[in-house]
Amino acid sequence: MGELKNCPSCDEFFNYTGIREVCNKCAMNEEKQYEEVFRFLRKRENRAATIERIVEVIGVDESLLYKWVRKGRLQPAMFPNLGYPCDNCGKLTTQGKLCKGCTEDFKSGLRQLDAALEFREKVNKNENTYHKEK
Template sequence: MAEVRNCSSCGEFFNYTGMRDICYKCAQNEEELYQIVYRFLRKRENRAATMERIVEATGVSEELLHKWVRKNRLQPAMFPNLGYPCDNCGHITNSGKLCAKCQNEIKSDLRTFEAAKEFRDNIAKSERGAYLSDRNK
């Protein structure tokens, strides 16, 4: 069953069905803007356009471009200078929620944590063994 929500774009009430967080009018407007951007990018000379150039030429907001790239409506494989901000640091990335640098930092932190945990476990085992051997004397 649909629920009534406020459109995140214009603030009007609409029946939310789980598909999008904007009302029908805003969705139509967004689709028209998408078509403008897509027509702009389909021209050979514009395929390598930067975000700033696309915003300047089409008038579409950078946030909307990020949304379309994140949802794979505009694919970085076809348009190499497109991306969206990393959820952690804000650096532009083309896939996932985190950029490569943040992914590597998290992997490194996890390796360090795992090594420290293994070290603590080894110490606990050796201490347990020492206590057990003292009891047997």
């Protein structure tokens, strides 16, 4: 059973079932815009179009383009200049929530934390093995 929500696009009430984030009217409008964008990108001369260029020519909302790329409806393998913003720095990425740079930064930070914790464990272990002489 769905729950009653406000559509984030038109603010009308709709029955949210977890499938669509917008009401049926807005979903149909988004689908028409998607078809227009896809027709534009299918043309050979437009395959390398950027998000900014698509917004300029078609007039579609940038967030919709990001949503379609994130969901895999517009695939960067076919359209190489498409992506969506990294959740950390905003740089365009094509998979996951973080760009490669932020992913590497987080991994590096975790490795440093692991090394520091390992060092602290060794220090604590060594402190417990020495006995004071009387």
